Structures are given as C-alpha cells and as structure tokens.
Amino acid sequence: MARMNMIEAIRNAIDLSMGQDDNVVVFGEDVGFFGGVFRCTEGLQAKYGKNRVFDAPINESGIIGAAIGMGAYGLRPVAEIQFADYVYPAIDQITSEAARLRYRSNGDFTSPLTIRMPCGGGIFGGQTHSQSPESLFTHVCGIKTVMPSNPYDAKGLLMAAIEDDDPVIFFEPKRLYNGPFDGHHDRPVVPWSKHPLGEVPEEAYKIELGKAAIRREGNDVTILAYGTMVFVAEAAAEETGIDAEVIDLRTLLPLDVDTIVESVKKTGRCVVVHEATRTSGFGAELAAEVQERCFHYLEAPVERVTGWDTPYPHAQEWEYFPGPARLGEALERAMEA
Amino acid sequence: MSDFGPLKLHVPEPVGRPGDEPDFSYIDIPEAGSVRMPAVDADAKDMRDLAYTMIRVLDDNGEPVGDWAKYVDDEMAMKGLRDMLKVRAFDARMFMSQRQGKTSFYIQCTGEEAIACAHQMALEKGDMNFPTYRQQGLLISQDFPMVDMMCQIFSNEKDMLKGRQLPIMYTSKEYGFFSISGNLGTQYIQAVGWAMASAIKGDTKIASGWIGDGSTAESDFHASLVFASVYKAPVILNVVNNQWAISSFQGIAGGQQSTFASRGHGFGIPSLRVDGNDYFAVYAASRWAAERARRNLGPTLIEWVTYRAGGHSTSDDPSKYRPKGEAEAWPLGDPVERLKGYLVKKGLWSDERHEQMVAEIEQEVLDAAKEAESHGTLHSGPKPSTRDMFEGVFKEMPRHLREQRQKLGV
Numbered sequence A: 001m002a003r004m005n006m007i008e009a010i011r012n013a014i015d016l017s018m019g020q021d022d023n024v025v026v027f028g029e030d031v032g033f034f035g036g037v038f039r040c041t042e043g044l045q046a047k048y049g050k051n052r053v054f055d056a057p058i059n060e061s062g063i064i065g066a067a068i069g070m071g072a073y074g075l076r077p078v079a080e081i082q083f084a085d086y087v088y089p090a091i092d093q094i095t096s097e098a099a100r101l102r103y104r105s106n107g108d109f110t111s112p113l114t115i116r117m118p119c120g121g122g123i124f125g126g127q128t129h130s131q132s133p134e135s136l137f138t139h140v141c142g143i144k145t146v147m148p149s150n151p152y153d154a155k156g157l158l159m160a161a162i163e164d165d166d167p168v169i170f171f172e173p174k175r176l177y178n179g180p181f182d183g184h185h186d187r188p189v190v191p192w193s194k195h196p197l198g199e200v201p202e203e204a205y206k207i208e209l210g211k212a213a214i215r216r217e218g219n220d221v222t223i224l225a226y227g228t229m230v231f232v233a234e235a236a237a238e239e240t241g242i243d244a245e246v247i248d249l250r251t252l253l254p255l256d257v258d259t260i261v262e263s264v265k266k267t268g269r270c271v272v273v274h275e276a277t278r279t280s281g282f283g284a285e286l287a288a289e290v291q292e293r294c295f296h297y298l299e300a301p302v303e304r305v306t307g308w309d310t311p312y313p314h315a316q317e318w319e320y321f322p323g324p325a326r327l328g329e330a331l332e333r334a335m336e337a
Numbered sequence B: 001m002s003d004f005g006p007l008k009l010h011v012p013e014p015v016g017r018p019g020d021e022p023d024f025s026y027i028d029i030p031e032a033g034s035v036r037m038p039a040v041d042a043d044a045k046d047m048r049d050l051a052y053t054m055i056r057v058l059d060d061n062g063e064p065v066g067d068w069a070k071y072v073d074d075e076m077a078m079k080g081l082r083d084m085l086k087v088r089a090f091d092a093r094m095f096m097s098q099r100q101g102k103t104s105f106y107i108q109c110t111g112e113e114a115i116a117c118a119h120q121m122a123l124e125k126g127d128m129n130f131p132t133y134r135q136q137g138l139l140i141s142q143d144f145p146m147v148d149m150m151c152q153i154f155s156n157e158k159d160m161l162k163g164r165q166l167p168i169m170y171t172s173k174e175y176g177f178f179s180i181s182g183n184l185g186t187q188y189i190q191a192v193g194w195a196m197a198s199a200i201k202g203d204t205k206i207a208s209g210w211i212g213d214g215s216t217a218e219s220d221f222h223a224s225l226v227f228a229s230v231y232k233a234p235v236i237l238n239v240v241n242n243q244w245a246i247s248s249f250q251g252i253a254g255g256q257q258s259t260f261a262s263r264g265h266g267f268g269i270p271s272l273r274v275d276g277n278d279y280f281a282v283y284a285a286s287r288w289a290a291e292r293a294r295r296n297l298g299p300t301l302i303e304w305v306t307y308r309a310g311g312h313s314t315s316d317d318p319s320k321y322r323p324k325g326e327a328e329a330w331p332l333g334d335p336v337e338r339l340k341g342y343l344v345k346k347g348l349w350s351d352e353r354h355e356q357m358v359a360e361i362e363q364e365v366l367d368a369a370k371e372a373e374s375h376g377t378l379h380s381g382p383k384p385s386t387r388d389m390f391e392g393v394f395k396e397m398p399r400h401l402r403e404q405r406q407k408l409g410v
C-alpha cells in the first residue's frame, strides 16, 4: 500500500496501463514535457518517450478526432481535455463519431478511447473552470461516463476505463485532487494522506465500471451522489444526525440501478445531489429511475439539490455550490414529508 | 462628418444562375504537361506555385504529356476505364432504385469517377481511406462486391450494417474504407490520427483523408491541417472541389479568394492542384503524395478540380440554383470520355468495344441489383431484425438497453 492523492493515483493508473499495453498513448494540451497543468501525466513522457506521451495543439476537436483515428488503427488513446469546460469544441467528435462508430460500422471499427477531463467547482474557477457537463454525455448513446470521488477509485476506475473497448468519459473532480472536500470551505483542507481512501495499492487493479459504492450505510434516506458531492453528503448526514445512506455512483452510465433500488426500498426516501445545473441535469434521470422503480416504497417526493440554473459564478461561489447546509435542509424536508 | 461610406457585406455569387448560360471563364486551365513534377522530398516552400496551377497529363488530343505522364500505363488505363464505367453504371442503377422507392436515398458521383478510382490504384493493401459519401470508386475499383453495397443501400436482411445506417454510408476495414459518417469533415482529422498511429507504431501504412470543397469550411479541416503539419503525419489530404456544396457554389467556402490547395501553404504542407477529370493526372499526383507519406516526408494536400455533374443527392434538384448545361460546358470534360479518347487514339479501343463493355457492365450491375433485391428492399421483403437495433451500441449490451429491448418485445 502507498499513500496517494488523486493526481498521483491517476498518474499511477496511466503509468501501469502504459506499461501493460504498448498501444496506450497519452496526449493533450501540456501533458507531455510539462506533465499536465494538474501534473497528472508528470514524468510519463520521460519514461515512455515522445512517441507515446506528447503535447497536442490547442484544438479539442482535433485531439478527440485524432484519437478516434488512432483508435480505429488499433491504439488505445488516453486523451486529456484540460478542463471539462473546454470539451465543447470536441462534442461533435465525441457524440457523432466516437460514440457511434461501433454501432454505425457494425463493429468493423471501434473507439476504445478514454477522455480524461478535470471537472467541477469549489475552486473559484468561475464560469469556465468549474463546470460539470456530465449530463451532456450520459444523454449520448454509446459512451460510458465515470466520475471517481477518491484516489483508490480513481486508479481502479481509470485502469478499467483504459482497458474498456468502448469510449469512456472520465471526469476528475479537481476540487478532490489533493484531498476530500465536504463543502466547508472555511475549514483547512485535509490531505488524502489522512483519509483511508488515500491508501492505494501500488500494483494494478480495476474497479468494474457500472458499480456504485455505499460510502455510508443508513436507514432513513438514500442520498445519490458522485464526485465532490459524496463528501458533502457524508457531512450533511453527520451534521443533521439523519441516518442517511450515501451512495457514490462512480459510474453514471451504465448506472448501477440495483444498488440504488435496494437502498431506496430500504429507506423509502431519496435525495439526489450534484454540482451541475438542475434543469435536465443527471439528477432528473436519477429521480425518474427511482420514481419508476420504487414508487410504492417512496414516502416522500424525490428531492434534488443541485447547482442553480445559472452559469457558474465567481464571487458567489459558495452560494452556488451545493454545500452541506443546503443538502441538510433537503434531508430534513424529505424526513418531514 | 465621416469620410467613410457605409460598409457593405460581400456575399459571393456564382457566375451563373438558372436561365443563364454556363460560364467557366473563372477557371484558368494551363496546358497539359506544363506543370513540373518536383522531387518527392522537395520542400513545401519550393513548390508553392503548384497550388495555383493545375497538374494535367492528357492533352486535348488524348495524348499524355509532361513530367506527370511518367506513370501512364495501358493496362491501368483499361482497368481505369472499366472501373469508372462500373461506378457510373452502379450510380445510374441505384439512382433509379431510389426513384422506384426501393431505397430512401442515394448519392451519385457522376463526373468525379476518376478521382477515387485512380487514387485507390496509388494506395496499397493496408492503407486506410477516410472517405466522404462521394468516393464509392474507392470500393468499386477494388472489386468490393457490388451486391454488398446494394444490400446496404436497400437496408435489407443482408445489409452489412444491419439497417442502422443511411444508404451509401458503407464501411470496410478490410478494403481500407473507413466507416462513413453523416457529419461533414469529422473523418478528415481522424485520417490524420490514423496516420499518426501508423507512425507511432513504426508501420509503413498511410492514410488518405477526403473532404469536399464546401466542407473545407468546417473547423475540422483546420484541425486536420494543424495536426498533419505538426506531427508530419503520413496522410494524403484530398479536397474534391466539384464547384458545388448542395446549392452553394465554391465561393461560399472561400474559393473565390484563393484555391483550396493554397490552404496548405500556411501550414507548410506541400500542396498540389490537379485536373480531377484526368485519370492519369490523378494517379500520378496520388502516387507522388503516397510516396512522400510512405517515406516519412509528411502530408500532402491535393485539390482535385472537377465538377459535380449530377444533383447533390436524390433529394436535390440542381436546376433550382445553377444554369442548365453546366456539366456539358465544364472545360475539363468527362473523365470517362477522356480516358477512352486516349485508348482509342492508341488503337487499343474503339467505340464498338466501348459500347459492348458498357452493355456488359450494365448487365453485371443489373444482375447484382436483382440478387440484392432478392434479399429485400427498404419497404418490401426481408429486413434486418429489430433486435439488431439494440446491438453494437456498446461492446456488451448494458442493462438499460436489455430492458428497452424487452419492452419492445424482441
């Protein structure tokens, strides 16, 4: 066992994947010599050479388009988009091409890509360094969408994503890179070295895509969370004293419906939480699934605690970010209903 | 008071609209044989002129002339003629099938046959094309089974794409033909990525990317040129300038300001402009570019100057936006007639033999169509199974798709 923060765990996953499979190549803006603006690919170019780890021109559609071509050749590209907020120029390549290549060619060509991108707020990133565009991808048939919440999962999920033969969007909540964050921005950051999930085996391992994890067992209400919100959910449960069961979805698509349904049938209440804006966010899909599958077990309406339907502001960071207080109120409403 | 008059927006217009006489005086056509052939390792900056002229081999008398005539070969010419006639007959038959309601849609490449057919001859097994919907010649010139292409067009039970894809969006890894997408320009950068992969692996295979004049305006065209130039990718970047993008003439894509070939200059990519209706010129330029790529000398951009003789697709009526008789007035002529002219002049071919071959090919296409139709057409006969609709979205079918399939009861 080693102690790793999320950056180190991600770097370690890529390193091991590159060591195992010569077809794994890594590229993106500033990922080569410099090792990435968040250091996730530091040292990899020195270790594997410029042929396998290299800088790309600043063109997201170009990065993903080229990766699709490489995938069609037989490589296993791991492409980085510097911030999830800058994935939009590549949306055409992801949705019209990578996601559909297997289907439209009846398997003649496939797109075994992993597209890594730092996402999420809580860092005073303003409008274009804070977004959570996951629902744009869960709405696209043919891609898998993953978002880890801790170093242990980040490594295991990333190794699984790289090995997966389908295109995977791999969101990395950058607020969690150095330590867990429960929304209490006024308290000092606790590093991953003080958290059990910062213990990461040095050898290769995978966490199956499509499997959620229960972070906190409880009987009163189920909280469906992912990314940074997992820690917000744990904090809200402790602070309200409500015995919430916190589910970390880890993979949004394919979704681990069984774990969700089992929990909601037990608790009879469900609160969904995400940083992304509310309308047509992934929470709407979760709420609908719970309503369809658990209708007779529900004792309260499914609540959604989300970012507001505004662009992500700068000065109003903590009024925007769904912190433990806002989630706590929703838990109380759910319990009163 | 300002000395400036009001600004005016410039919106390019073609020289002719319906009712006008065709006028191609805007196209400068140099004498065949007048353009030199640089060494394959020539520096891009020493061959800039080649982006503003036109490489031509066959002169008006059907005589191959100049540096680029060095690959002229009679056996290849015979094959080229047959291939182009096959493409033309295939197009005519499938166009008719659409009119008969046997399929929903078709796209012809009439007038552009030489480009794909001759280009494919310059590639090797294992190379990969990233075509648009107008390069059916890449498959037909390799004798890809016409029945399979037709089954795809009819979306029938033998459709290799299980009815999932619009007609003409073929795919064949084996024949070096990447899966066609409806989204314009996307495959151009994918070709560059494929070529980069070949270089990463130390392979000797090259890629060939395809785009139309209209689609060069897509952002992916720019991305492709940047990536191809930065990584010196072993790729041929083909721009098929057939003067039209549906109803927009090439000026709307920026073709009035400069040639499409010259776009390569800002990226330091050697760029050629070639008579696209001259089978020998297409072959020679393709071979030159392929050799550059294979010798690790980097990408080449080629603008093929041609004319879209037919409608854009079966859904289009060109008489609504361009003068009648433009195809006949096109100064570079018809690729089939020009190659035939060469063979006749050499005493290798005659009108009678030509007619006989046309009839044979039409029969071959008709037989293929009959066989394909026996497996069903869009609205009648056997179809792909409904279950197949759910397959292949992912490698393994996830639970939500299994549930949806069960809901449909299949």
Ligand SMILES: Cc1ncc(C[n+]2csc(CCOP(=O)(O)OP(=O)(O)O)c2C)c(N)n1
Pocket: B132, B134, B182, B183, B184, B211, B212, B213, B214, B215, B216, B242, B244, B245, B246, B308, B312
């Ligand atoms: C991204 C995108 N935008 C628009 C279209 C609709 N469309 C299909 S073909 C076409 C014209 C393309 O013209 P050009 O690139 O010149 O090729 P050509 O059809 O002449 O071969 C358009 C606009 C599309 N398929 N994809």
